[in-house]
Structure formats: C-alpha cells, structure tokens
Amino acid sequence: MTAFQRLCIVVNRSKKGAEALAHTLKQAATEVGVQASVTLDHPILEGALSDADLCCVIGGDGSLLGVAPEAFRSQVPVMGINLGKLGFMATSSAKQGEKKLLEILQGRNQRSERCMLRCVTCDGAEELGLNDVVFKSAEGNRLIELDVFADDRLVTQYYSDGLVFSTPTGSTAYNLSAGGPLIDSEAEIIAMTPVCPHTLSNRSVVFGADTKLSVAVRDNGVPPQVTIDGRIIKNCQDLFPIEVSLCREKLTLIHSLDYVPFDVVRNKLGWDH
Numbered sequence: 001m002t003a004f005q006r007l008c009i010v011v012n013r014s015k016k017g018a019e020a021l022a023h024t025l026k027q028a029a030t031e032v033g034v035q036a037s038v039t040l041d042h043p044i045l046e047g048a049l050s051d052a053d054l055c056c057v058i059g060g061d062g063s064l065l066g067v068a069p070e071a072f073r074s075q076v077p078v079m080g081i082n083l084g085k086l087g088f089m090a091t092s093s094a095k096q097g098e099k100k101l102l103e104i105l106q107g108r109n110q111r112s113e114r115c116m117l118r119c120v121t122c123d124g125a126e127e128l129g130l131n132d133v134v135f136k137s138a139e140g141n142r143l144i145e146l147d148v149f150a151d152d153r154l155v156t157q158y159y160s161d162g163l164v165f166s167t168p169t170g171s172t173a174y175n176l177s178a179g180g181p182l183i184d185s186e187a188e189i190i191a192m193t194p195v196c197p198h199t200l201s202n203r204s205v206v207f208g209a210d211t212k213l214s215v216a217v218r219d220n221g222v223p224p225q226v227t228i229d230g231r232i233i234k235n236c237q238d239l240f241p242i243e244v245s246l247c248r249e250k251l252t253l254i255h256s257l258d259y260v261p262f263d264v265v266r267n268k269l270g271w272d273h
Helices: 018-031 061-074 097-105 261-269
Strands: 006-011 035-039 054-059 078-082 109-120 126-129 132-137 144-150 153-160 162-166 189-195 205-208 213-217 224-228 231-233 242-256
Touching: 006 018, 018 035, 018 054, 018 097, 054 061, 054 097, 061 078, 061 109, 061 126, 061 242, 078 097, 078 242, 097 242, 109 132, 109 224, 126 224, 126 231, 132 144, 144 162, 153 162, 153 189, 189 242
Parallel strands: 006 035, 006 054, 054 078
Antiparallel strands: 109 126, 109 242, 132 162, 132 224, 144 153, 144 213, 162 189, 189 205, 213 242, 224 231
C-alpha cells in the first residue's frame, strides 16, 4: 500500500510539456494503485482538492503559489515539479518527476511545514499567501506613505517605494531582492522589509509568530496597491487598515528524501560558484 491513495495533478498549461508530463504521471500513479486525476484549471478551483490526499503541481514556484491557498484550506500536502526558472519550492525536475513522484507516493519522502500569511481587509475579506504581502503605489513610480502597527502599537511610518511582509518561505523572493534577510524555511516569523525607503535607517524588522500587524495608508493622492503572492487585491483605498498575521495551521510541502533546503539556496543563488 502506498503512503498516498488519492492524487490530484495540477497543470500550468502555459509551461511547455506540462500536459504530457501530467498524463505520464497519472499513468505511473495508477499503475501502483493510486487514484489519480488531472486538472488543467490554474488557478485551481475551490474544492478541487477535496478528494485528494496529495497534490502534485507541474509548473514552477509561481504555479505552486497559485495552488497553496486551496491546498492549505483543504490541508492537502503539495509537491512541485519545476518547469520554470527558479524552483525553490517546486524542487523536482521534469526529467526526474516520475521517479520522485513514485518515491513520494510510496512513503519515501520528507515533509516541510510552512507558515502561511493571512491578510484581512477592513471589511473582513481574507486572503492567504505562502510567500508575501506587498504594499506599493498602484502607479508604480510614486512613493507610498504607510503606518505600521504591531499589536496595536506603532512600529514606524514608512515613506518608500513599497513594503514587503514575508514568510520564511518567501524570504528568497521579493524580500531578498529588497535587501531583507534569508530565513530558515520552517521558522515561525514574519519579516517586514521596506523597498527603497526614503529614510536610510529603515531596515528589515522581524516579528514573532503571534504578532498581529496592521497597515494604514496615508491619503496623499497616491493610490495604493496590495498584492498577495502576486495576486492584486482590488479597490485597495477603501480596504485599509489591513491586518497581516501568520495562520495557526501550516501548509505541508512534500519533498524527496535527498532534498536539503540550503543546498537548494546555494545552488539557486550561485553561492557555490
């Protein structure tokens, strides 16, 4: 008997070879007694993982980010096969995809528990993200003024190109580009990093898992834009203040036994060269 019995394969059709690989993986899973299905809906539809106990995403890190909220809500572990450029989370290559999937299905795998961000607007609407929440000007080339509170106490006021709230998983993304810290992937913290702050002493601030953050925008004629893992929240001006916090539950990423997080970091960031 395999460790997983019901597999859902999510395909990003924009990636060359993704559909063909999905059907190869479905056949391989079926041959070892696993019930497998393929969905070409990306972003994934609500409830699409309700009958699955493992989700395999074919695409890249961006594809996995698009599946993460639904996988989190369904509490279904996720593995990723990388047809993209980076592969910090989707760590199996297309060439090794079938081999890695069969190993994982048979229980030869390791689990990585990842924090998720919860973003709540003032009207109560909730969005989830695995990487980051980013506050910027909707006009792109304007500075934005933001007030940040931690547990209802003012941290500071930012006048900058933007502000990034990152999970440890997202620390290798925009946070890193903005000069923020690299964080162990299973840590339970939020990193707040300003993007090109007007005050040069502004640096990253790291908050504990239970901190409730709140962001207010100053009305200086600059329309704000908020993105969660690259997804834009509409009509942002009317949705502030916006709360940012870590979810109590976590998302499970599944990797092969030879996965070593900082091996991936060294390789992707070129530290070994």
